[in-house]
Amino acid sequence: MVRLSPRLSPRLSSRLLLFAVLASLPCAAQDSDATEPSAPAAAEGLGRLVGALQSGETFKVRATAAVALGRMADARALPALTDALRGDDSFAVRAAAAAAIGRLGDAGGIAALYDALRDPERYVHDEARDALARFHSPKYLLSFRDALRSDDVRVRLAAVAAYGEVMREPDSTIGVASQVMNALGDDDDEVAAAAGRALAALPHDRAIPLLVGGLTSGSSEIRAGCARLLEKRTDRSAVEPLSALATDTDQPEEVRKAASSALRQHLEYLDTATAVRQAGTPGAPERNQAIRLLAVTGDARAVGFIETALKDGDGAVRIAAARAAADSADPRARAALQAAVAKESDARQKRQLELILKSMH
Secondary structure (H helix, E strand, O other), X not given: OOOOOOOOOHHHHHHHHHHHHHHHOOOOOOOOOOOOOOHHHHHHHHHHHXXXXXXXXXXXXXXXXXXXXXXXXXXXXXXXXXXXXXXOOOHHHHHHHHHHHHHHOOHHHHHHHHHHOOOOOHHHHHHHHHHHHOOOOHHHHHHHOHHHHOOOHHHHHHHHHHHHHHHOOOOOOHHHHHXXXXXXXXXXXXXXXXXXXXXXXXXXXXXXXXXXXXXXXXXXXXHHHHHHHHOOOOOHHHHHHHHHHHOOOOOOHHHHXXXXXXXXXXXXXXXXXXXXXXHOOOOOOOHHHHHHHHHHOOOOOHHHHHHHHOOOOOHHHHHHHHHHHHHOOOHHHHHHHHHHHHHOOOHHHHHHHHHHHHHOO
C-alpha cells in the first residue's frame, strides 16, 4: 500500500498516487517468440478488458484495463477508451485512457484527446498532449486542420505542433507550411511562438523562401513574425523586402520595428556605398529612401544627411527627413528635428513635423 505524507498537497498526492499505480500495472507485452492468440481468444480478451474498463469497481482495475487495451492496439477498444477519457471519475483512469488512445493510432480518438486538453487535472491533459504527438504524420494531418481555427488555445497549440512537425519532413507540401505561417499571426502569443519555433527549426534553404515570402503577404502580425525570425538567420534575398517594410510609413509600428531590427543584422548584404551616394544627391529620386535606409540601419552618416534634408526647399523632402530622424536611434537626429520644427515657417508643414517629433520616444 502506498502511504502519502499528510503534508503533501492533494494535487501532489494524487500525482504520486498515479505514479505508484501506473508503475505497478502488469506488462501485457509478449515475448518475441510467444504464440499469438487466436482471433476468438483475442476477441474474448478484448471483451474482458473493455468490461473491466467500463465497470471495474476500483480505479486501479479500470486503469489497468485501459493500459492493457492500449498495448493490444486493437481499434475496437476505441469507443470504450474515449468514453473513459471523457467520463471516468478517476484522473488516473482518464490519463491511462489518453495514453492508450495514442497507442491505438486511430484518428477517431483525436477529438477525445482535444477534449482532454481541457481536463482540470494536469496529468490528464499532459497525457493527451503526448498521445496527440503520436499522430504527427502526413497520414493524420487532415484531422488537425479544423483545430487550427479552434476557439481553444490549447487545441490550436496541438494543431500547430502537428503541422510544425510534419513541415520538417523533406517531402512536406507548401500547404502544410502555409498553415504554420498563418499561425504566426495568431491572437495568442503562445500559439504564435509555437509557429515561430516550428519555422525556426527548418533548414536554412527551406526556411528562407517561406520567411521572405511572408514579408510581402499575409497580416501585419505575420510580416512582423517573419521579420523577427529573419533577425536570427540572414540571407541576401531578405534585404529588399526588409528595407521596404522598415521605411514604409504605412506599415504598423510593430512591423517597421521588426523589419528594422532584422535589417541591421543584414548589413553585410547592403549596398551602403550606393545608399550614401543617393542620400547626398539633391533631386535624386532615391534620395529620401536612401536617407531613411541609412537611419534605420544606424549608419553614423545618416544624421548629416537628415540635417541637410531638413533644410531643403521641398516640403516633401523635409517630411521624409523628419521620418528618417524618427527612424534613427542617434540623439542628434532628434535634436536636428527639434531645430527644424522651431524654424519651420509653413504652418501645415510645421504641424506635420511636430507630429513626427512627438512620435519619437
